């Protein structure tokens with residue numbers, strides 16, 4: 001028999017597996033609200049016009065070659081990626097394989113070079129977080145974040161748990177548009193979190209996967225990170241261009257480690273190269289070239305911000321459509337969190353049985369924790385979803 005005869009069938013990923021199930025469903029009324037990927041009003045994936053324009057410029061540039069990038073990636077991409085959030089040169093920025101790759105490289109670096117092995121992640125958080133950090137050799141703990149009764153932030157619980165954590169512990173923070181809850185701290189609460197973390201020398205590890213999607217404005221959505229950079233302290237930030245530039249499959253991201261001084265950042269970057277080289281050697285050139293082409297050109301950058309705002313606005317309009325549809329049906333319960341939450345997702349509060357019912361009877365595909373990707377909705381499919389929710393709760 002096979003030498004792999006002992007290998008057992010692995011379960012589907014809780015998020016990406018929803019798309020696998022959706023693809024298998026022959027129903028004409030099926031709706032995929034699982035993966036956090038933007039869809040247009042026509043329900044189609046979107047390649048931004050500005051990305052098409054940048055790709056055309058790249059294709060027309062016959063001087064471009066397909067040589068290896070340095071281990072740290074495309075230098076111009078790194079410089080431009082760090083720029084919006086970090087204006088100083090005390091930062092080591094390396095291009096990584098999108099957000100996930102940036103998180104993993106950062107975690108592997110910390111496991112090797114940082115004195116504390118414990119990372120505190122919010123409860124709940126993106127399903128892949130605990131796996132990425134555990135496999136990198138960190139020990140994962142949680143801090144209270146979401147309050148199911150108010151469907152808002154459990155701010156007191158958050159402060160208590162961070163205050164009770166060991167000095168120097170690593171703390172994962174969603175920069176904006178918390179996944180899956182859609183609940184973010186206010187600027188004032190971020191300031192309180194910053195003060196507490198700095199007083200306990202907790203190390204911030206920001207995950208920025210939706211910058212521009214929460215408010216539609218890149219600067220507004222970077223405020224949390226900038227608060228921490230402004231105080232001169234140290235932090236890690238993982239950036240993804242998957243959602244805000246629609247580069248999902250190009251795997252474009254960056255890890256930035258903000259240090260006390262430029263010479264420290266230089267040594268940190270040299271050690272990051274030792275993490276990356278044996279992992280995947282160097283990153284892909286195409287997606288990073290698209291991003292650099294857009295970020296370096298004022299006109300392309302402005303066009304990007306316009307398209308980004310349009311995506312964010314469409315998601316917000318879906319929130320209001322769904323909320324109004326439930327109101328008009330007299331669906332029992334308070335659904336105002338649908339319009340209060342921000343970013344790509346609504347954390348509905350529906351339980352696993354209700355989710356299973358909606359999939360079985362209405363062909364609604366969503367994650368079993370009750371999360372709905374609002375980007376997957378259109379004015380055509382909102383009534384169908386509202387019918388499904390109404391049936392599930394009555």
Ligand SMILES: Cc1[nH+]cc(COP(=O)(O)O)c(/C=N/[C@@H](CC(=O)O)C(=O)O)c1O
Nearest residue numbers: 015035036098099100126179207209240242
């Ligand atoms: C918070 C967060 N961080 C990082 C990522 C990874 O993104 P990437 O740049 O593609 O490596 C995602 C992806 N989230 C969506 C897709 C996924 O699960 O992979 C999701 O939550 O649906 C996040 O939601």
